[in-house]
Amino acid sequence: MESFFKQLTLANQQWMQGWINAAKVPDAPAQPVTMLHDLIQHFSQNHGQWLEHHTNYYQEHLNLWLGLIGAKPAAEKPASEKGGDRRFKAPEWETPLFDYIKQNYLITSRWLVNLADSSHSDEATREKIAFFTRQFVDAISPANFALTNPEVLKLAVDTKGESLQEGMKKLLADMERGTITMTDESKFEVGGNLAITPGSVIFENELFQLIQYTPSTAKVYDRPLLVVPPCVNKYYIMDLQPENSMMRYIVEQGFTTFLVSWKSVTPELGNLQWDDYIERGVLEAGRVVREITAREKMNVLSFCIGGEIVTTSIPVMQARGLDWFESITLMTVMLDHTEPGDIKHCFDWNTVIQRETQVARGGVVSGKELARTFASLRANDLIWNYVVNNYLKGQTPPPFDLLYWNNDGANLALPMHTFFLRNMYLENNLTKPNSFSLCGVPIDLTKVDVPTYIFAAREDHIVPWQSAYRTTGIFSGPIRFVLGASGHIAGAINPVTSNKRNYWVNEALPEEAEAWLEGAESRPGSWWQDWSQWLGNRSGEQVAAPKKPGNAKYKVIEPAPGRYVKERI
Incomplete structure (x- = not known):
């Protein structure tokens, strides 16, 4: 327990230091030295507002204390649970002490959030203050600690301490893995019960394997489809x-379907540039698809x-006279980074x-680091929920294929990732014609004029x-925009069945967009129905399905899903 509280103290110090330093931005427009400096400066000049904040805060605590000792009716409690807050739904939280x-x-959390929101700094700094304040508030919830979580204490008593013992085992195991277990991973296997759509790897280089899927219909569309998933995750989310x-x-x-299965970057590939993902990735895959199918053009689905x-490949192809794409589909893709959401607070000029x-030396950006970044955007759901259930209650999370995939990340090359952060996120160069090459x-x-979904x-x-809608104001060709319900993954992967x-x-x-x-x-239902109809109109005639994958030049290397997607980091 002493070691636990030492770790907690250290973690809180790191959180606060990060909160203080997060707005240090060299080589960017002038702004206050730190967010904390800005906040203090604001309240030092607004004594009335500072006093009002604190008076309300202390009054609420006084009312709470009076309610606890019976001096005030319990119905007059000054704060109540947020609707749908799963952290405090159990009946154990209704006892007077808890x-x-x-x-x-x-x-306290409401006071801190209001304090952050009331800063009169510029909008970007105020949003950053609010984001890291919410992160801190989520981290210090009493639900996250054994001694202040009545559910954890009751379970420990009921199991005679076995729940805490089992939780410690799970914590030590995850510390060795370097990631939080979100699902029962023993229930899944890539190539066993995940990524089992029949197909063959018919080409590979050091960057990707190309899978050609086995037709399941007697006839297929004449024009092939090339699928380009994200390289930051394994393709089998699809x-x-x-x-x-x-x-x-x-x-x-x-659809005659091919898919790019990106390789998780290893140290020897640590010098890969964004150019390589165009030259040795998209263009190489497109060349192979054209040679195997003997068709001039293909449709492309990207995620x-x-x-x-894919989008940055098109100007390169145009300059070389390569008119290969009949259409492109952009599935949850952001080209205009004017407002990228909360993730902007995780990547800055520092x-x-x-x-x-x-x-210049190259290097690898760990997929685990990237996964933690994305998880932090929904910390209560993707971090603290598992801390409580796995480590404090000693429970094994139920099997969930999507969360298994979520923990199976891929490494990126440092030069490629750094180029992406500067040019796409920070400088928003994709919206500025000819600003980079x-x-x-x-x-x-x-100048991208191909039909786009x-x-x-x-x-x-x-x-x-x-x-994502802002792309409609960038491209010059015909565009169909469709909006699905739910989030980044659940919205995109929405089966028709x-x-x-x-x-x-x-x-x-x-x-x-709002208009x-x-x-x-x-x-x-699923947007897949709308998309497949749109794509079918651009896929040519129905012809007899090929009997074998590849051709005389590109022979089968191994069955799908291939070696690359099975590599774990």
Whole structure:
């Protein structure tokens, strides 16, 4: 226990130091030295507001204490649980002592959040203050600690301490792995019950394997489809189990389908640039698909950062006279980073400038680091929920294929990732024609004129749908924009068979995203139906399905899903 509290103290010190230093931004427009300096400066000049904040805070605590000792009716408690807050739903939180602890926390957290929100600094700094304050508030919840969580204490008594003992074992095991266990991983195997849509690896280089899927229909569309997933995750989010596999659905619709399976970067590949993902990735895959199918053009489906790689490939292809793409689909892809959401607080100029000093030597950005960054955006759901259930209660989380995938990350090359952060996130260069070059070609996305299908998810915390919509104002070709319900993954991977959720369509493309939504029509079920119809109209005639994968030049290397996707970091 003494060691536990030492670790807690150290963690709190690190949180506070990060909160203080997070706004130090060299080589950026002038702003206060730190967020804490800015906040203190504001309240030192607004004594009345500072006094009001503190008076209300202390009054609420006084009311809470009077309620605990019976001097005030319990119904007059000054703070109550947020609707849907799963942390405090158990009846054990309703006993007087733990209700007091809970209410104390809610009062204090509300005070801290209001304090951060009331800063009169510039909007960017105020948002950063609020973000890290929420992170701190989530971390210090009484639900996260054994001695202040009545559910944990009751379970420990009921099991005679076995729950705490089992939780310690799980904590030590996860410390060795370097990641939090989110699901029962013993229930899943890539190539066993995940990523099992039949196919063959028919090409590979040091960067990717190319999978050609086995047709499941007697006839297929003449024009092939190339799928480019994100390189920051394993591709099988698009090919989980048969009932929720997007790849299986695509093949069943009669599309001649190829997929890029990116390799998780190893130290010897640590000098890879963004140019390599274009030259030795998208262009190489496109060349092989054309040679195998003997077709001039293909359709391309891309997901998340895979869409940015595909999109930046097009100006390079245009400069070389390579008219290979009949259409492209961007699935939860952000090209305009004007408002990237909360993730902007995790990547700043400090990060980029520090890493740029190491770019010449190369290196690897760990997939585990990237996974922790994304998890921090929903800390209560993706971090503290598992801390409580796994380590404090000693429970094994239930099997969930999506969370197994979520913990199976991929490494990126430091030069490629650093280039991405500077040019896409911080400088927003994809919206500025000819502001930078790739493969020796100035990048101008306003000249992208191929038919484009854009899908965004309404509750996406990684690619806000309004930011995805901004692509409609960049490209010059015909565009169809469709908005799905739910988030980044659940919105995109929405099987037709389950008939869940809904999606919105609107043939008009007004300048503002909200105006588009006001005029949109809601349709039940999966957006996959709308997309497959759109894609079918651009896929040529129906012809007899090929009997064998590859050709005389590109022979089968191994069955899908291939070696690359099975590598664990």
